[in-house]
Amino acid sequence: MAPAAPKSGDVIFASVDRVNAELFTLTYGAIVRQLITDLEEVEEVNKQLDQMGYNIGVRLVDEFLAKSSVSRCVDFRETADVIAKVGFKMFLGVTASVTNWDADGTTCSLILEDNPLVDFVELPDTCQGLHYCNILSGVVRGALEMVSMKTEVTWLRDMLRGDDVFELQVKLLKQVPEEYPYKDDE
Amino acid sequence: MIGVGKAKQYANVLDRPIGKGKQEVSLSAFAFLFSELVQYNQIQVDNIAELERRLEDAGYAVGARVLELLCHREKGNRREIRLLGILSFIHSTVWKVLFGKVADSLEKGTEHEDEYMISEKELLVNRFISIPKDMGAFNCGAFVAGIVRGVLDNAGFPAVVTAHFVPVDGQHRPRTTILIKFAEEVLQREARLG
Numbered sequence: 266m267a268p269a270a271p272k273s274g275d276v277i278f279a280s281v282d283r284v285n286a287e288l289f290t291l292t293y294g295a296i297v298r299q300l301i302t303d304l305e306e307v308e309e310v311n312k313q314l315d316q317m318g319y320n321i322g323v324r325l326v327d328e329f330l331a332k333s334s335v336s337r338c339v340d341f342r343e344t345a346d347v348i349a350k351v352g353f354k355m356f357l358g359v360t361a362s363v364t365n366w367d368a369d370g371t372t373c374s375l376i377l378e379d380n381p382l383v384d385f386v387e388l389p390d391t392c393q394g395l396h397y398c399n400i401l402s403g404v405v406r407g408a409l410e411m412v413s414m415k416t417e418v419t420w421l422r423d424m425l426r427g428d429d430v431f432e433l434q435v436k437l438l439k440q441v442p443e444e445y446p447y448k449d450d451e
Numbered sequence: 452m453i454g455v456g457k458a459k460q461y462a463n464v465l466d467r468p469i470g471k472g473k474q475e476v477s478l479s480a481f482a483f484l485f486s487e488l489v490q491y492n493q494i495q496v497d498n499i500a501e502l503e504r505r506l507e508d509a510g511y512a513v514g515a516r517v518l519e520l521l522c523h524r525e526k527g528n529r530r531e532i533r534l535l536g537i538l539s540f541i542h543s544t545v546w547k548v549l550f551g552k553v554a555d556s557l558e559k560g561t562e563h564e565d566e567y568m569i570s571e572k573e574l575l576v577n578r579f580i581s582i583p584k585d586m587g588a589f590n591c592g593a594f595v596a597g598i599v600r601g602v603l604d605n606a607g608f609p610a611v612v613t614a615h616f617v618p619v620d621g622q623h624r625p626r627t628t629i630l631i632k633f634a635e636e637v638l639q640r641e642a643r644l645g
Contacts, residue, residue, distance in 0.1 A: 282478035284575065288549045289476045289484065291516050295509040296488050303495065317487040328479055356480040381476055385516070387464035400484075 271335045274354025281332065281355065286381045293382050297397065307394040314396070318403020319410075326408040329355065341437050342366070344414070345373050348405065348435075357381055365434075374421060375405075377431040388425050396420050402433060413441045469524060472548055482579050489580075489591060499589045507597035507612075514601020517545060530606055534633070534641045537606050541599055542569055549598070550575045555626070565638050567631045569599070570617070574627040590614040592627040599629055609634040 296317075300310045329335075333351050338344040349361035359381065365374040382398050396402070402418040409416045415438040422432035492505040522530045525544055531537040542557040546569075560566030580591050592614030600612040610633045616625040 278477065283475040284478050284481045285472065285548060285551065286474035286476045287470070287472055287517075287520070288513075289481050291513040292481070292488065292509070293484060294516075295512040296484070296491070298512060299488075299492075299505070299509055313491070317491065320487060320490070321483040325479070325483060356477045358474065358476050381474060384470060385464065385520075 272333055272351075274351040274360060277332055277351065277355040278358055283358070286358070287384070290381055290384045293400070294386065297395075301392065301395075307392055311394075311396045311399050314399035315403040315406075318400035318405075319407035320403075321400070322404040322407020322409075323411055325356070325404060326411040329408065340370065341414075342370055342373075344409070344412075345375070345435060348408075349375050352408070353377070361433075365432075371437040373435055375433040375435060377433070380424070380431055383425055386425060393426070396423065397425050398423070398431065405433065405435060409435075413443055415439050415441060469520070472520075472524065478575075478578075481575075485576055485591075485594070486579070488594070499586060502589065503593035503614075506591065506593040507600065510594040510597020510599075511601035511604070512597075514598035514603075515605045516601075517549065517598065518602045518605045521545060521548060532607070533644065534608070534637065537603065537608055538567055538569075538631075541602055545598075545602060560630075563632070565633045565635070567633075569629040569631070570626055571629075572619070572622075572626045573624070574614075577627055588616070590616055590627060592629065595627075596629050599631065603631070608637050610637070 297310070297314070300313050301307075304310050304313060329352060332355065333347075335347055335351060338347060345363045349363045353359055353361045353375075357380075359377065359379040361375040361377045363373050364376060366372070380398065382401070386397060388395060388397065398420070402420060406416055406418045417436045417438055419434050419436075420432070421434050422428035422430055424431055488509060489506065492502055492509075496502045496505060518530070521540075521544055522528060525548075526540075531540045538557060542554045546552065546554040550571075554569045555572050556568075556570045558568045558570070560568060574592050574595060576591050576594055582589055596612040596614040600610060603610045603612070610631050612632075613630050615628050615630060617628045618625045
């Protein structure tokens with residue numbers, strides 16, 4: 266059977282079950298507040314958010330592959346594009362853009378102008394070191410690791426810190442070759 | 452600049468226009484997030500009651516903000532001051548905004564004057580949850596119970612709110628009932644208001 270044609274992020278988002286973004290936003294806020302109360306150190310909160318994101322990414326990639334019918338990306342450029350246009354859209358309902366490629370095509374930035382995580386949010390003075398959206402970087406890292414790409418994901422710009430957009434830098438560290446018995450379909 | 456249609460920077464979060472609440476994210480995004488909330492809290496505690504209390508606390512924080520947001524957006528900065536008013540506000544307005552539908556039922560407890568129940572056949576947060584046998588009566592609905600308590604408490608109706616599974620005849624999965632037990636002062640005030 267021929268593989269199904271890849272679907273656009275909009276089409277997938279329109280077809281999946283959805284919930285009000287405010288429930289999502291406020292729940293995320295409750296999580297962050299709980300972490301700040303429990304862990305006290307902002308650095309520890311960043312780490313825990315990243316870990317939670319990683320856990321999500323590891324599981325989320327299955328749903329992503331199943332629903333998007335995206336086939337193997339030829340290079341990292343295509344991968345980044347798919348994350349920005351299909352991945353972000355189908356889960357968060359927003360699209361990112363990809364820019365700032367380095368010369369050898371292994372580092373780029375995902376730019377988010379709309380981000381449902383940060384509605385109603387303002388960082389108090391005591392939390393200036395907090396990467397409020399660190400869960401997202403964890404998700405990207407976790408999901409890419411499941412498709413054999415080791416990456417480093419860092420926030421370069423953050424609207425909660427006064428920048429004009431959210432900029433997430435994704436750096437490809439290495440492609441892990443797939444091992445037996447996980448054979449490619451083709 | 453009007454109609455740019457992009458998130459813009461505001462010096463102060465209060466300057467930002469309040470959304471209409473029509474934006475959505477995928478249910479899986481929420482389910483993944485909620486599952487992390489539960490898992491994180493699970494390793495922080497050593498018994499079920501404590502886990503439910505922590506989920507309830509997280510929900511309370513959501514409820515407090517939902518009340519403020521919805522009173523402003525849906526009710527023109529007015530808030531319910533009567534018992535039945537606030538209950539129906541939760542059952543319809545809050546439920547509709549958060550879960551996309553009005554709650555399945557709102558009933559008064561038959562045995563106690565101070566008890567009310569909101570029931571939901573398939574509570575959103577329990578949709579992808581199965582409880583391991585060794586966790587007994589644990590119900591993730593504690594989070595929603597927390598939301599309800601957050602709304603009630605901040606509206607001046609202190610109450611104890613708990614979530615329970617109730618088996619339904621002929622259904623494989625139990626429904627979830629959110630049990631609200633109002634503080635004595637609430638009922639006294641209600642009686643005074645006549």
